[in-house]
Amino acid sequence: MTNTSYDVIIIGGSYAGLSTAMALGRSLRNVLIIDSGLPCNRQTPQSHNFITQDGQEPGVITQKAKAQVLAYNTVKFLHDLAISGRKIDNGFVITTQSNSSFQATKLVFASGMKDIMPDIKGFAACWGISVIHCPYCHGYEYRGQNTAMIANGDRAFHLASLVSNLTPQLTILTSGKADFKPEQMAKLKHHEIKVIDAKITEIEHQNGHLRQIIFEDGKKLAFDVAYGSVPFVQHSDIPASLGCELTEQGQIKVDGFQKTTLSGVFACGDSGYMMRTVASAVFSGNLAGVMVNNELATEQF
Structure with missing residues (x-):
């Protein structure tokens, strides 16, 4: 050149x-x-x-x-x-x-x-494939499926309001102490959205496709997809x-x-x-x- x-x-x-x-x-x-x-x-x-x-x-x-x-x-x-x-x-x-x-x-x-990827084994490998950031870009393809949301506070609450229209199977994983206002918690409960605050240590996957989320206490939960806020x-x-x-x-x-x-x-x-x-x-x-x-x-x- x-x-x-x-x-x-x-x-x-x-x-x-x-x-x-x-x-x-x-x-x-x-x-x-x-x-x-x-x-x-x-x-x-x-x-x-x-x-x-x-x-x-x-x-x-x-x-x-x-x-x-x-x-x-x-x-x-x-x-x-x-x-x-x-x-x-x-x-x-x-x-x-x-x-x-x-x-x-x-x-x-x-x-x-x-x-910036969090210090969770498997997160980066799934990013953009089965750990997604945007319901408008990817949510329709995972409609009706068992969905996790790795987020907390206002960001998690806002995402939940969008994703709840796409699936009734939604669980928020805060990976630490939940940070929601009382009125937010009441609304999440009203929509039957569970909140789990156990620390996440690993996302078990196959070629970037999520299988299970593993917690610090050894508990494992199966999901089809997770939203991640990074x-x-x-x-x-x-x-x-x-x-x-x-x-x-x-x-x-x-x-x-x-x-x-x-x-x-x-x-x-x-x-x-x-x-x-x-x-x-x-x-x-x-x-x-x-x-x-x-x-x-x-x-x-």
Whole structure:
């Protein structure tokens, strides 16, 4: 790759980043996508709730999108990891793990979030397969089945309100002292949702498909699926190092046009949006691309 200067560098080449690149490529902007190949849904067998692609493998959607985006010859794709960035007078410089450096007038962060797995044996192996995070993305496929929810407090209560519409067999596993308000406990009891506070030590599974949940006291309970609520961090620390403000939840703070608090920098997809779905990533990426192009056009016209 001989060119080192671009109109736009997009860090992250999954749904949001590719959607951004398509909008920019169609406006003949010189774009470099830098992607390390580790999307957060890489273990998920099927993607749902995305019209025209319902039930498709996530990787197949990405491959098709990448082929369509790279048909625009002003868009380039680099398989590498962006590790640092710095502001310069006329834009930004991004350095990668392979010690390559690239310059751009604008930056777009579509690098996503990294989920932090709990210290429960088998949890990570099941993540995205039978330990799931979103009833909209995966709940329908497990409707009516024996369902655990590994969560506590307000988060567990909110999830229970959504999942109870999908199955009558729901048990909340707090893996420690339950933290519910009296009115929340009353409502859970009303809906016959059990709460178990024994500490979880292992998820017994077969190739990522949950079989039993094992507790510290040796008790085992069989489930078909579990919802897991896990903390997450930005997949890339470059936005914070450049000075982009983060929200209390850890997303990059953006306005209604995907602009961050740092001039010339935009963010889309999971990086800057709480709805972690393919559809929302595509939408926010498209909007980011349009707004980056608009900003370039205004500055250059």
